Amino acid sequence: MTGWQAAPTPPQVADGRTPLWRGHNVFRVVTFLYAAVMFFMFFNSYERPWLAAICLGCMAVWTAFTVWRYRTRAGRTDRLVAVDVVVVNALFLLNEFILTEAHMNSSDPSVVTVWHSTGVTAAAVQWGMKGGVTTGILAAAGNLLVRGRTGSDMALDTLLLVGVGLVIGLNSDTARRSTERLAQALRAEAATAERERLARSIHDSVLQVLARVRRRGAELGGEAAELAELAGEQEIKLRSLIATNPETTEDGETDLAARLQVLRTARVHVSVPGNPVRLSEQLSADLAAVVREALANVDKHAGAQAQAWVLLEELPDEVVLSVRDDGPGIPEGRLDEAAAEGRMGIAKSIRGRVAALGGKISLDTAPGEGTEWEVRVPRVPEPKRRRGGQR
Numbered sequence: 001m002t003g004w005q006a007a008p009t010p011p012q013v014a015d016g017r018t019p020l021w022r023g024h025n026v027f028r029v030v031t032f033l034y035a036a037v038m039f040f041m042f043f044n045s046y047e048r049p050w051l052a053a054i055c056l057g058c059m060a061v062w063t064a065f066t067v068w069r070y071r072t073r074a075g076r077t078d079r080l081v082a083v084d085v086v087v088v089n090a091l092f093l094l095n096e097f098i099l100t101e102a103h104m105n106s107s108d109p110s111v112v113t114v115w116h117s118t119g120v121t122a123a124a125v126q127w128g129m130k131g132g133v134t135t136g137i138l139a140a141a142g143n144l145l146v147r148g149r150t151g152s153d154m155a156l157d158t159l160l161l162v163g164v165g166l167v168i169g170l171n172s173d174t175a176r177r178s179t180e181r182l183a184q185a186l187r188a189e190a191a192t193a194e195r196e197r198l199a200r201s202i203h204d205s206v207l208q209v210l211a212r213v214r215r216r217g218a219e220l221g222g223e224a225a226e227l228a229e230l231a232g233e234q235e236i237k238l239r240s241l242i243a244t245n246p247e248t249t250e251d252g253e254t255d256l257a258a259r260l261q262v263l264r265t266a267r268v269h270v271s272v273p274g275n276p277v278r279l280s281e282q283l284s285a286d287l288a289a290v291v292r293e294a295l296a297n298v299d300k301h302a303g304a305q306a307q308a309w310v311l312l313e314e315l316p317d318e319v320v321l322s323v324r325d326d327g328p329g330i331p332e333g334r335l336d337e338a339a340a341e342g343r344m345g346i347a348k349s350i351r352g353r354v355a356a357l358g359g360k361i362s363l364d365t366a367p368g369e370g371t372e373w374e375v376r377v378p379r380v381p382e383p384k385r386r387r388g389g390q391r
Contacts, residue, residue: 028118032063032115035059035112078127133166136163253278293350318376329366329367
């Protein structure tokens with residue numbers, strides 16, 4: 001017997017935005033060095049040189065701190081990035097008290113200079129295109145507020161600030177989606193490996209015992225035969241369970257075939273396509289509920305020994321489900337009588353669900369010839385029309 005082992009953990013997925021963060025850190029250091037050079041070049045022309053020195057010192061401390069924090073994934077928090085944006089813009093607004101009027105009206109760089117744009121790059125990497133563009137607009141507004149004028153140079157600064165947020169934000173969104181897809185693929189791979197491991201363990205232990213009980217009970221007969229039948233049903237359910245993977249995809253779809261296979265028992269035979277039948281989560285759940293209700297009616301009305309067959313077919317535009325049994329069938333008019341008496345199980349749970357999905361349902365039955373329900377549902381539900389016709 002194979003011993004049980006700890007389930008393997010899926011490998012951790014590296015953040016796809018890490019290269020963007022590295023680029024941001026390099027850009028912040030380079031722009032700070034450029035600002036330091038400009039500081040010494042224009043030091044004597046500042047209205048308050050001492051305040052310019054304080055501003056540059058704060059830039060140095062904040063550059064060192066954020067570069068250190070942004071090196072690791074744990075340090076790239078929303079709170080830190082928000083504080084980063086506030087600090088960068090606050091230091092830039094200090095230029096209002098540092099630069100002279102002549103400096104304001106010229107194209108000479110401020111104390112913060114292009115280091116100002118690093119707040120935009122940090123927000124774009126963290127929050128994507130929307131965050132980058134929004135922060136770029138805020139930075140451009142601060143630039144216009146400090147300079148107090150418009151012109152071609154100001155228009156160029158605005159374009160660069162917003163454009164940087166847009167371009168880097170788009171790259172960040174793409175990297176984030178790629179990371180999520182890779183993580184999902186690795187989870188699915190780990191789940192498949194775990195399912196295969198469990199299948200081997202169960203096959204070597206539980207399934208072998210159940211199979212032996214089923215065979216031996218059938219040989220002994222009597223009460224042992226009843227136990228054999230129960231063991232056989234559990235064996236089939238276990239085999240179906242370890243063979244399916246109803247995981248939801250990134251697009252919110254699940255495999256209907258996997259949902260139906262777990263319904264297989266000694267009396268219920270399920271036939272599905274070899275490939276996954278991926279439908280929306282809601283549609284898949286509703287169709288599985290229709291099948292369960294139909295099988296419940298088989299148990300209730302067709303007898304304890306009745307066999308049932310579930311068939312799933314996938315067509316380009318629709319999904320076809322049929323549930324058939326070899327019971328005594330439904331006499332003509334019996335369903336109408338049940339509805340009139342208030343017993344609406346079939347009418348509501350089966351016909352009602354199918355109608356809500358925009359599908360069609362048909363019933364083929366006759367006394368002594370069993371019952372077959374056939375359900376046809378479009379893969380994409382048609383939008384409901386408004387009352388009063390189209391406008």
